[in-house]
Amino acid sequence: MTVLMDEKLIFEIDKEGREGYSIPHSVSENISAESVLKDLYRKEEIKALPEVSEVDVVRHFTRLSTYNYAVDYGLYPLGSCTMKYNPKINEYVSRLEGLAFIHPLSDEDNIQGALEILYRLGEALKAITGMDGVTLQPSAGAQGEFTGMQLIRAYLNDRNDSRKVVLIPDSAHGTNPASAHFAGYSIEEIKSGSDGCVDLEYLRNRMNKEVAAIMLTVPNTLGIFEKNIKEICDVVHSKGGLVYIDGANLNALMGKTKPGNWGADVMHINLHKTFSTPHGGGGPGAGPVVCKSALMPFLPKPTIIKENNKFKLNWDVPKSIGKVHAFYGNFLVCLRALCYIESMGAEGLKEATERAVLNANYLRKKLEEVLDLPYKGKTLHEVIFSDKNLPNGVTTMDLAKRLIDFGFHPPTVYFPLIVYGAIMIEPTESEPKEELDRFVEAIKAIVKEAEENPEFVKNAPHKAYRKRLDEVSAARNPKINFFS
Numbered sequence: 001m002t003v004l005m006d007e008k009l010i011f012e013i014d015k016e017g018r019e020g021y022s023i024p025h026s027v028s029e030n031i032s033a034e035s036v037l038k039d040l041y042r043k044e045e046i047k048a049l050p051e052v053s054e055v056d057v058v059r060h061f062t063r064l065s066t067y068n069y070a071v072d073y074g075l076y077p078l079g080s081c082t083m084k085y086n087p088k089i090n091e092y093v094s095r096l097e098g099l100a101f102i103h104p105l106s107d108e109d110n111i112q113g114a115l116e117i118l119y120r121l122g123e124a125l126k127a128i129t130g131m132d133g134v135t136l137q138p139s140a141g142a143q144g145e146f147t148g149m150q151l152i153r154a155y156l157n158d159r160n161d162s163r164k165v166v167l168i169p170d171s172a173h174g175t176n177p178a179s180a181h182f183a184g185y186s187i188e189e190i191k192s193g194s195d196g197c198v199d200l201e202y203l204r205n206r207m208n209k210e211v212a213a214i215m216l217t218v219p220n221t222l223g224i225f226e227k228n229i230k231e232i233c234d235v236v237h238s239k240g241g242l243v244y245i246d247g248a249n250l251n252a253l254m255g256k257t258k259p260g261n262w263g264a265d266v267m268h269i270n271l272h273k274t275f276s277t278p279h280g281g282g283g284p285g286a287g288p289v290v291c292k293s294a295l296m297p298f299l300p301k302p303t304i305i306k307e308n309n310k311f312k313l314n315w316d317v318p319k320s321i322g323k324v325h326a327f328y329g330n331f332l333v334c335l336r337a338l339c340y341i342e343s344m345g346a347e348g349l350k351e352a353t354e355r356a357v358l359n360a361n362y363l364r365k366k367l368e369e370v371l372d373l374p375y376k377g378k379t380l381h382e383v384i385f386s387d388k389n390l391p392n393g394v395t396t397m398d399l400a401k402r403l404i405d406f407g408f409h410p411p412t413v414y415f416p417l418i419v420y421g422a423i424m425i426e427p428t429e430s431e432p433k434e435e436l437d438r439f440v441e442a443i444k445a446i447v448k449e450a451e452e453n454p455e456f457v458k459n460a461p462h463k464a465y466r467k468r469l470d471e472v473s474a475a476r477n478p479k480i481n482f483f484s
């Protein structure tokens with residue numbers, strides 16, 4: 001039940017003089033908070049913070065939480081995001097006192113268990129991907145990409161090789177070019193063929209000694225596996241370039257094939273996608289990077305090693321690119337991922353992949369009846385439609401907004417860019433058939449409405465707390481400070 005339909009901003013419920021917590025005054029005359037805290041008292045007043053009581057704060061955020069949509073609430077079909085169910089045992093384990101409250105500066109001898117957890121996760125990720133080295137430090141996929149591209153640069157610099165170009169297909173995830181650019185490379189886009197894959201002939205002609213690396217999202221953002229992956233790796237290697245694999249969507253591959261066997265040199269993995277840790281509203285995630293042995297000397301330090309049955313933080317990594325995260329990464333996220341991996345087991349992970357692919361193909365078959373399917377091949381973990389066949393000028397955005405009225409989180413829209421009006425759906429393995437059928441029925445009902453009453457669809461959502469927002473103004477003129 002929702003108490004208030006229109007919760008104000010916390011700055012709007014501000015009342016001058018209201019305090020979240022007041023330091024108690026001692027009953028004895030001569031001990032006041034001021035006399036104890038003395039110098040710790042602020043000299044100047046803090047401006048621009050809302051003045052609210054504890055109950056104001058708790059109610060404000062509790063009410064807002066009821067406006068939210070969550071994986072625990074229903075299907076969350078955001079393509080390229082792998083919004084799968086997060087098993088509650090992972091949450092239980094990550095709240096155990098001995099794990100949740102470890103001080104990050106604890107002495108190595110006192111945190112052997114925690115180091116073992118990180119070590120075991122690293123070993124598991126290496127085994128799953130067929131790679132030799134690992135760092136768990138990066139806290140997101142994009143930071144993993146940046147770390148991986150720095151590894152490539154450090155490796156090439158070490159060989160006095162000053163290649164400048166990174167090739168990226170137009171079907172790559174949008175973070176890829178940004179990460180390569182930040183790592184100091186110039187980006188060159190390669191066009192996909194009509195099958196959605198890299199054009200091997202084009203790559204063969206383009207590849208030369210200026211090219212540092214190719215960055216490949218596999219499966220790509222069309223949900224398609226690069227069928228010539230081995231040849232692509234061979235062509236790049238033959239001219240001394242390296243292969244970066246964006247493995248954020250390992251959900252389509254784990255247990256079935258290992259990028260290390262194709263010829264991948266570096267890749268990142270999103271624990272908050274494939275390994276079922278929460279995506280956390282801007283909060284912590286984890287984007288570990290795995291690499292082949294040639295790149296291991298450059299990994300961020302400290303690395304975690306096992307010596308004489310003891311786990312150690314190894315700071316002696318002279319060619320390391322340095323730290324990319326405070327301490328050892330997002331420990332509790334890593335812990336959840338290890339818990340997931342070990343509770344699933346090798347067979348369980350493989351089955352998760354198979355079911356994810358089955359669910360995506362089920363939606364492809366069912367929705368192909370009413371939506372345009374630009375790339376017809378069997379899909380992997382996600383399927384891309386477009387709004388080309390929607391009647392009466394109803395668009396992808398209208399369909400997405402109307403889905404909210406049916407109780408669904410909308411899918412990813414207008415991405416990937418190579419599909420005009422894209423609708424990108426990723427059901428994941430954790431959805432039962434009934435939920436997928438409910439989603440299919442909702443889309444079919446909306447397509448019917450688009451024929452019979454298009455204005456109604458164009459004005460959706462009708463049941464949400466907020467109706468259509470002016471997204472262009474929000475992007476062009478963001479008001480990020482309430483007081484400015």
Ligand SMILES: *Cc1c(COP(=O)(O)O)cnc(C)c1O
Nearest residue numbers: 080140141142173175217246248
């Ligand atoms: C999600 C995703 C990323 C970025 O990961 P973040 O954790 O959001 O930074 C990169 N590549 C692909 C293919 C993705 O799906």
